[in-house]
Amino acid sequence: MITADSSRLVVACSLEPDAHPADVQTNQALARWLADIQGLEFSAELPGQGSAGRSIYWVPDATVAGRAQAARLGVHGPLDLFGGYVEREFQGGKAIVHPLFERPTLTPKGWNDTFARRVQPLVLDGNSVFCHNDAVRCASARLKRGPQRLKPAGGRGGMGQQVISDIDELADALRHLEEPDYRLGLVIEDDLQEVRTHSVGQVMITGVLLSYHGIQQQTRNPRGELVYGGSDLLVVRGDFDGLLSLDLVAPVRETIQQALLFDRAAHQSFPQFYASRRNYDLVQGTDIRGRPCSGVLEQSWRIGGASGAELAALEAFVAEPALCVIRAASFEIFEDKPLPDNAHVLYRGPDPHGDLVLKYAMVEPHELQR
Numbered sequence: 001m002i003t004a005d006s007s008r009l010v011v012a013c014s015l016e017p018d019a020h021p022a023d024v025q026t027n028q029a030l031a032r033w034l035a036d037i038q039g040l041e042f043s044a045e046l047p048g049q050g051s052a053g054r055s056i057y058w059v060p061d062a063t064v065a066g067r068a069q070a071a072r073l074g075v076h077g078p079l080d081l082f083g084g085y086v087e088r089e090f091q092g093g094k095a096i097v098h099p100l101f102e103r104p105t106l107t108p109k110g111w112n113d114t115f116a117r118r119v120q121p122l123v124l125d126g127n128s129v130f131c132h133n134d135a136v137r138c139a140s141a142r143l144k145r146g147p148q149r150l151k152p153a154g155g156r157g158g159m160g161q162q163v164i165s166d167i168d169e170l171a172d173a174l175r176h177l178e179e180p181d182y183r184l185g186l187v188i189e190d191d192l193q194e195v196r197t198h199s200v201g202q203v204m205i206t207g208v209l210l211s212y213h214g215i216q217q218q219t220r221n222p223r224g225e226l227v228y229g230g231s232d233l234l235v236v237r238g239d240f241d242g243l244l245s246l247d248l249v250a251p252v253r254e255t256i257q258q259a260l261l262f263d264r265a266a267h268q269s270f271p272q273f274y275a276s277r278r279n280y281d282l283v284q285g286t287d288i289r290g291r292p293c294s295g296v297l298e299q300s301w302r303i304g305g306a307s308g309a310e311l312a313a314l315e316a317f318v319a320e321p322a323l324c325v326i327r328a329a330s331f332e333i334f335e336d337k338p339l340p341d342n343a344h345v346l347y348r349g350p351d352p353h354g355d356l357v358l359k360y361a362m363v364e365p366h367e368l369q370r
Contacts, residue, residue, distance in 0.1 A: 008055045010035035010042045015062040015069070020352045023061060026359055029346040030307055031059035034082060037315050038206060057081065063092030063275075063302045077274055078204060084275025084301030091270060093153035094298040095128040095185030101138035106131040108185075115269035122258045122265075123295040124283070126189025128153065130182050132174065139170050139188050146190065146288035153185035156304075159227060163191045192285030192293055198252070199231055200259035201279035201300075202240065203310050210235055210313060211243045213256055214306060216281070221334055222355045230331040231306040235313040237324050246325070254294055255282045262296045275301040277310070306330055308346050308361030316363045327364040332357060 012031035014024055028044045035042035040057070056074060058081040064070050065086050075081050086092045088110040099116040100107060108130055116128075127142070129135045135150075142148050143166065150173055152160045162173045177186070197216040202209070212235040219229030236242040240260055244253065259280040266273060279300040287293050308330035316326050334357055336348065347359040 006039065008038075008040050008057050010038070010040050010057045010059060011046065012042075012044055012059045013046065013061070013073070015060045015064070019061060022347055022349060022351055022357065025349070026347040027059065027061045027303060030303060030311060031082075033311050033315075033344065033346075034059060034205070037311065037318055059083070059303060061303060063089075065089040065092060078276040079206070081276060082205070082307075083277050083303055085273065086270065086301065087272045090130075090153065090184045091273070092299075092301055093184045094151055094155075094187045095130070095153040097123050097296060097298060098126040098128045098187060098189065101127040101129055101134050101141075101188075104129070105133045106182075112269050115265060118265050118269065119262055119296070122262050124189045124192070124293060124297070126187060128185045128187050130185050132177065132179065132182065135174055135177070135182070135186055135188070136170070139164065139174075140167065142188055142190075143167070143170065148188050149191040151187040151189070152181065153187055154183075156228075159225075190287055190293075192283060192287060195283050195285035197297070198255040198282045198284065199233070199279055199306055200256050200282065201277070201306065201310070203278075203314065204276045205314060208314060208317060209238055210310065210317065211238065211240045212236065212310070212313070213243060213248070213252055214309070216305075217331075219333060221351070221353075221357075223353065228305050228332060230329060230333075231309055232329045233306060233309045233313065233327065235310075235326050235328055237317050242324070251284055251294070255284070258282060258294065258296055262299070266299065273301075277301065277303065277307070279304055279306060305332065308344065308359065312344060312361045312363045328361065329364070330359070330361040332359050334358075 010031055012028040032042045058073055060083050063084050063086055064075055070085055090108055127138050129138050139148055147163055147165045150162045164170045164173055199214040199216055202211045212233045214231045214233035216231050217229040218226050221227050262280055281297040283297050284294045309328040313326050313328040317323055334355055336358055339360055343360045343362045345360045351357040
């Protein structure tokens, strides 16, 4: 058990006004598991008057954005939540990864062009836009480079993304977007082939620091869409130095270095930002000319798809203090099946489209690695 303030209450909360019940229940399951690991009480509801003055550890389903929201929750730093804080809501999404397209019609308040330019060597070639006019201008110009991937900056798990190859496909893709859909931005970047998606992250929970590298799996949902299917993580106790001290192949080491530089730039460019959970998705593949590419796709300063694997690793580290390295995995599959005894089920039920989805996490059998 983690040494923590035993009076703290772990509370799951939804900051997404239109969150689907599947996501709400998954978030609650992760928060309950986190409370169990720490030996704390869990609540799926906001505390009432009887809890006035009680210390709360929040597990929100989105990045806390703005001083007003942080004050309402009583979040003052990374020890108060599983997730992160940004000053502007769009800073928690994909839009900050790329610079704005030239002569933008709309620039959101708080936009940091210095950060976007600084991380350009660490990401794919792309731009971000915040209105329909800029989306048309940007995508039309970028199509000269080859197929482009359009990504709603607030999207999760690959949902809502489209690849376009010509002006007609662009018009069709943008036809369904209205101005409110651009609130968090739209990312337009080169589409890659033969891709492999990596995750690099770090979790800090009362007295325990974990760092990891992982590979994301994709699966097809019943509608044929290619979506997030889980993550396989190699997790170490401690900082990224411990991860880099392992015998890693060159492509993996490259993604870790890119994520570290991106993370450092974020802390230096957004001084008010903090997070106890920092995850960076990176892709490696080839562009239309066959050239190898590697770069950060997005940051996740909130609970995410790999969090089940993160907590599975945390539980193992807490149970075995001598354990230093472990493999853990999270799964999201569209079928029901018997699971291993050590699997921790996070959700079993309908997804937003009514299809059965099963989410679970587990650690691999291991020997102590010191």
